[in-house]
Amino acid sequence: MERGSSKHGPRLDEQMSQEVAGLVQGPGTAGSRAEEFREPEPAGEDQPGTTTAPAGELRTGAPKGMSSTDVEARSRLGRFITMSALPGDRAALVANARDNEAPDDLVAELERLPEGTRYRTVSEVWAALGHKNETTRW
Numbered sequence: 001m002e003r004g005s006s007k008h009g010p011r012l013d014e015q016m017s018q019e020v021a022g023l024v025q026g027p028g029t030a031g032s033r034a035e036e037f038r039e040p041e042p043a044g045e046d047q048p049g050t051t052t053a054p055a056g057e058l059r060t061g062a063p064k065g066m067s068s069t070d071v072e073a074r075s076r077l078g079r080f081i082t083m084s085a086l087p088g089d090r091a092a093l094v095a096n097a098r099d100n101e102a103p104d105d106l107v108a109e110l111e112r113l114p115e116g117t118r119y120r121t122v123s124e125v126w127a128a129l130g131h132k133n134e135t136t137r138w
Contacts, residue, residue, distance in 0.1 A: 064134055064135050065132055065133065065134045065135030066132055066133065066134050070131060070132060073131070074122065074123070074126045074131065074133075076106070077106060077109075077122060077125065077126060078122040079100075080096075080097045080100045080101075080102035080103075080106055081093055081096055081097060081100075081122055081125065082096055082100060084096070086119065086120060086121060086122070087118045087119060087120045088118060088119060089115070089116065089117060089118050089119070090110065090111070090113040090114070090115055090117070093110050093113065093119065093125065094107060094110045094111055097110055109129055110125070110129075112129065113125070113128055113129065114128070
């Protein structure tokens with residue numbers, strides 16, 4: 001008689017293999033870990049389909065004085081300026097951005113910064129480039 005384990009019977013072996021099937025096979029297969037109630041229901045015949053990006057602002061909670069586009073652009077700038085470059089002047093910021101493989105348009109924008117000024121934060125750099133920061137902070 002062939003068994004998968006010597007510690008318990010074939011019925012318990014089968015039960016245990018079904019319990020871990022979702023972990024072994026991954027999502028989207030029979031026996032996955034996702035419960036049925038967690039899967040979204042399709043839209044009804046008379047209802048529009050769901051979208052991940054509704055009309056209007058794509059990002060909610062943008063701070064007062066900034067649009068979601070401004071927040072995304074400042075965030076993009078901050079991804080290429082590391083904390084080790086701050087505080088820093090124009091030359092340090094440009095060198096740091098190049099070291100972090102920043103896109104050419106961001107490097108060109110940083111090269112427009114005035115010489116001799118030290119910037120402590122990405123927000124200060126953003127403002128020096130002529131953009132708006134939030135008007136109130138929490």
